[in-house]
Amino acid sequence: MIKVIFLGFGNVNSHLLKTLYKTNKVVVKQAFNRNFIKMISPFENIPFTDDISKIEDADIYIIGIPDDAISSFSESLSFQNKLVVHTSGGAAMNVLSSKNRRGIFYPLQTFSKHREVDFKNIPICIEAENSKDLEILHSLGRLISENVVEISSEKRAKLHLAAVFVNNFVNHLYEIGSEILKDEDLPFEMLKPLIAETASKIESLSPKNAQTGPARRNDKKTIEKHLHLLEGSPYKKIYELFTEQLNHNYGKEL
Amino acid sequence: MIKVIFLGFGNVNSHLLKTLYKTNKVVVKQAFNRNFIKMISPFENIPFTDDISKIEDADIYIIGIPDDAISSFSESLSFQNKLVVHTSGGAAMNVLSSKNRRGIFYPLQTFSKHREVDFKNIPICIEAENSKDLEILHSLGRLISENVVEISSEKRAKLHLAAVFVNNFVNHLYEIGSEILKDEDLPFEMLKPLIAETASKIESLSPKNAQTGPARRNDKKTIEKHLHLLEGSPYKKIYELFTEQLNHNYGKEL
Structure with missing residues (x-):
């Protein structure tokens, strides 16, 4: 099973975490956030850290933080050559640090804190630097949506x-x-x-x-x-x- | 049963006619339009006229024509002291000729030709010059909507x-x-x-x-x-x- 770690816990990432977790087809290995987040039921077993140096090993790291912060945050990660994606519609793929394999996992939807969203029809826009990573993101997307599309940063x-x-x-x-x-x-x-x-x-x-x-x-x-x-x-x-x-x-x- | 005649056959009036007709609780006695309209199934039995002098007797006349035309059209009607309403959101009640009892029957919705609309939740805004007519419009509105509201022309x-x-x-x-x-x-x-x-x-x-x-x-x-x-x-x-x-x-x- 794909091992996923969520970096940042805003509206997009918290909805993605919940939805992916519920598929039972990925391991949500950890959630990181700069400030402490209490993981509530049924997610209380997902390990949480607010210490960037304690981020564990995974197949995909999903960054969900403000656009302005993506670049420096991705540079500050201690690991290398991993698949690191962000979920922003507005930021290009190359704002991510090149020390990891870069990608995009952008769900085209509006997310609010207390509102459930059905991902099934949401377009998941993906992008990656190589076809293997693109395939991984495709697989991840298809777990939650019937509408996974490869799209360049410009589009x-x-x-x-x-x-x-x-x-x-x-x-x-x-x-x-x-x-x-x-x-x-x-x-x-x-x-x-x-x-x-x-x-x-x-x-x-x-x-x-x-x-x-x-x-x-x-x-x-x-x-x-x-x-x-x-x-x-x-x-x-x-x-x-x-x-x-x-x-x-x-x-x-x- | 209330006898209704529709004057004009644009989007609002054709949807209103169909919806009221289907309740089986009013008599749609006639439809008038300046240009010929072929009444198609299941409305082929509703008498149609394009001759303003042949408009028959009814309890309520519902005008559904462009705002600009309401005033002169209502003035040109040959009968008097009947309840004549228009269905426009933008035109005041007093654009109607005072030779008839005036009223408003405005469904707050957007209507397109080939699109069915469920009236149940649509606010029907009514207005009349006296409480008896208001009650008639209330009754008519309640046949198709759970949301009939009395509202002044200003509001x-x-x-x-x-x-x-x-x-x-x-x-x-x-x-x-x-x-x-x-x-x-x-x-x-x-x-x-x-x-x-x-x-x-x-x-x-x-x-x-x-x-x-x-x-x-x-x-x-x-x-x-x-x-x-x-x-x-x-x-x-x-x-x-x-x-x-x-x-x-x-x-x-x-």
């Missing part, structure tokens, strides 16, 4: 950029919706069926075909009314920018 | 504004994600699990607590890299604006 950077738009920025729009309702003492719950359907629609329609609304139809009266309602709000700029782009994209159809 | 305008952010603008971000991937020959499918989870997260977390990503953590290096990747793209402005707002909202936490 992964674009994928991560796209993810920021459809995840972080989308969530910011949810927040704006929630604030507009709060000002009217209306519950955010009212928007939830619309949010769910908007996301669900693009399972079967392309975003281009799914688009509706005043900006798409260039309904100037409604747009003006909305801009008036947004007078003095920081969200007016967003409204203007999106309306301008939607008008531009769909204008030819009208 | 509904804000609700509609919020809907534009979480639906049309969110969908535009999906489109941007899809285009970024297309440039790299990556399939949009890769983003779908992330899109689904982003929407699903806010069922249990507030958007504020669900937020993650480089802008929230003020990860300047990643942000710079992304802005560099967006050089020359119309989406750079959106990236800058969202990053600025997210930094502002979460900056105090860091």
